[in-house]
Amino acid sequence: xxxxxxxxxxxxxxxxxxxxxxxxxxxxxxxxxxxxxxxxxxxxxxxxxxxxxxxxxxxxxxxxxxxxxxxxxxxxxxxxxxxxxxxxxxxxxxxxxxxxxxxxxxxxxxxxxxxxxxxxxxxxxxxxxxxxxxxxxxxxxxxxxxxxxxxxxxxxxxxxxxxxxxxxxxxxxxxxxxxxxxxxxxxxxxxxxxxxxxxxxxxxxxxxxxxxxxxxxxxxxxxxxxxxxxxxxxxxxxxxxxxxxxxxxxxxxxxxxxxxxxxxxxxxxxxxxxxxxxxxxxxxxxxxxxxxxxxxxxxxxxxxxxxxxxxxxxxxxxxxxxxxxxxxxxxxxxxxxxxxxxxxxxxxxxxxxxxxxxxxxxxxxxxxxxxxxxxxxxxxxxxxxxxxxxxxxxxxxxxxxxxxxxxxxxxxxxxxxxxxxxxxxxxxxxxxxxxxxxxxxxxxxxxxxxxxxxxxxxxxxxxxxxxxxxxxxxxxxxxxxxxxxxxxxxxxxxxxxxx
Numbered sequence: 145x146x147x148x149x150x151x152x153x154x155x156x157x158x159x160x161x162x163x164x165x166x167x168x169x170x171x172x173x174x175x176x177x178x179x180x181x182x183x184x185x186x187x188x189x190x191x192x193x194x195x196x197x198x199x200x201x202x203x204x205x206x207x208x209x210x211x212x213x214x215x216x217x218x219x220x221x222x223x224x225x226x227x228x229x230x231x232x233x234x235x236x237x238x239x240x241x242x243x244x245x246x247x248x249x250x251x252x253x254x255x256x257x258x259x260x261x262x263x264x265x266x267x268x269x270x271x272x273x274x275x276x277x278x279x280x281x282x283x284x285x286x287x288x289x290x291x292x293x294x295x296x297x298x299x300x301x302x303x304x305x306x307x308x309x310x311x312x313x314x315x316x317x318x319x320x321x322x323x324x325x326x327x328x329x330x331x332x333x334x335x336x337x338x339x340x341x342x343x344x345x346x347x348x349x350x351x352x353x354x355x356x357x358x359x360x361x362x363x364x365x366x367x368x369x370x371x372x373x374x375x376x377x378x379x380x381x382x383x384x385x386x387x388x389x390x391x392x393x394x395x396x397x398x399x400x401x402x403x404x405x406x407x408x409x410x411x412x413x414x415x416x417x418x419x420x421x422x423x424x425x426x427x428x429x430x431x432x433x434x435x436x437x438x439x440x441x442x443x444x445x446x447x448x449x450x451x452x453x454x455x456x457x458x459x460x461x462x463x464x465x466x467x468x469x470x471x472x473x474x475x476x477x478x479x480x481x482x483x484x485x486x487x488x489x490x491x492x493x494x495x496x497x498x499x500x501x502x503x504x505x506x507x508x509x510x511x512x513x514x515x516x517x518x519x520x521x522x523x524x525x526x527x528x529x530x531x532x533x534x535x536x537x538x539x540x541x542x543x544x545x546x547x548x549x550x551x552x553x554x555x556x557x558x559x560x561x562x563x564x565x566x567x568x569x570x571x572x573x574x575x576x577x578x579x580x581x582x583x584x585x586x587x588x589x590x591x592x593x594x595x596x597x598x599x600x601x602x603x604x605x606x607x608x609x610x611x612x613x614x615x616x617x618x619x620x621x622x623x624x625x626x627x628x629x630x631x632x633x634x635x636x637x638x639x640x641x642x643x
Contacts, residue, residue, distance in 0.1 A: 219521065220543065220553060227524055228547040231592040232585035238592070252495065253620040254530045257628070259605025269608045270598060274537055276371065276515050277438025277468035284370040284438050286538060288317040289609055290528055290593045293519050293540035294340045294373070294442075296324025298388050298397045299557070303577045304549055304566045309333040310579065311548075311586020320540065323375055323411065324388070325400040326363055339363055340373045340442070341431065344411035346401040354417065357434050364435035371468070372431050376414070376424070376443040378473045391560045394569055421454045425465045432468070440469030444491040448500035455508045459640065463513050471540065472498050474520030494520040499614070499633040502535025507636045523547065525596035532597070532609050533617045533629060548589035549582050
């Protein structure tokens with residue numbers, strides 16, 4: 145009995161202490177909210193007003209898991225994410241039954257035109273490799289239509305880089321470094337690499353932030369580095385340089401990038417030495433001559449007419465001055481951190497930009513000289529097949545491969561608190577990202593995408609995906625009826641020739 149009484153006494157004491165603590169905290173919060181809080185609701189409703197913030201944050205969780213329908217969320221809905229999760233796991237079939245849950249009457253929906261007589265299985269083939277940069281000292285033979293877009297080491301974690309590089313090697317696709325420089329983790333798997341040169345020129349910058357030819361040569365000396373991509377702009381933040389929060393800068397990242405520890409790292413909003421399209425071409429030619437490797441440019445399009453002077457300059461100077469590829473990023477592109485107005489409001493969507501730039505390239509007779517690479521929210525076979533129909537030679541994805549790594553779209557990429565270990569440098573959170581497992585998922589996702597694009601192409605009556613044209617896809621219009629893409633975006637008839 146004495147023991148029971150002692151236990152009850154301790155429980156009563158704990159309850160009293162808890163009650164006193166709760167009351168004390170309530171009083172403290174009351175005075176803080178009433179007299180110190182900048183929030184009007186908390187000043188008017190001390191303590192209770194705090195629940196509004198809590199419920200607002202919890203609402204994001206409940207919408208994602210309980211209330212939002214499968215195809216309602218942004219930037220990627222549950223159906224899209226689930227498709228990638230399943231495609232990344234070779235133990236799970238992506239087959240479905242009964243009928244599609246997709247609303248095929250929604251404006252903008254792509255509907256592919258099936259053939260009455262598709263090729264037999266033995267007549268079908270994979271997409272043929274394409275040469276990029278035939279005039280470079282070391283042209284690149286690109287074998288995969290679907291590749292990994294730019295994600296910097298710093299924006300993503302060490303295990304994420306290692307998993308992506310290992311998966312790229314296993315699937316035979318290329319991996320873009322993003323603007324954060326080349327790390328040992330990009331190189332260790334032996335995959336093909338596209339080195340991105342951002343406006344801050346991380347990894348190849350001199351003391352003043354300009355391009356250092358000697359460092360450029362050292363990067364190019366790696367056999368795995370197949371191409372160089374000069375980033376003019378990206379869809380998530382056109383006109384704004386990259387942002388790496390100071391919390392995500394480790395000593396190793398600072399060393400690779402050539403930046404200070406503990407401070408937010410901001411890239412300039414453009415290349416300081418480039419004021420016009422001619423100077424852009426000068427930079428492209430310089431990088432190609434120094435490295436001996438294909439060199440292109442990445443940009444988000446504001447207007448199709450705004451890009452014509454670029455092609456005019458190429459025509460005036462000759463095709464040797466042309467970029468070997470152009471990566472088109474849509475205004476709906478993603479990033480680790482960007483101002484909301486730029487993320488939401490600036491830049492032409494990829495669904496409009498890609499066919500327009502493909503048309504201009506054809507008008508100027510540069511279709512076989514400049515390869516087009518499409519990016520921005522293209523993560524499913526339908527997205528990739530649409531891009532090939534629109535005129536792309538290759539498609540790249542960042543967020544698709546993040547989902548393959550296990551991203552749950554927590555929207556915390558800029559906070560160093562990513563719960564899946566992909567965009568954080570906290571070791572305890574990185575523990576959940578097991579590199580060996582994720583390598584398999586990345587490779588499987590890339591292979592499944594390619595295979596299912598081939599299925600779409602064969603259904604349309606062509607033997608391989610590179611033979612898809614705008615006549616093979618219809619786009620649903622606001623009135624609910626579909627229109628063939630070659631009617632919406634007619635292929636140009638005449639070609640502009642040099643004066």
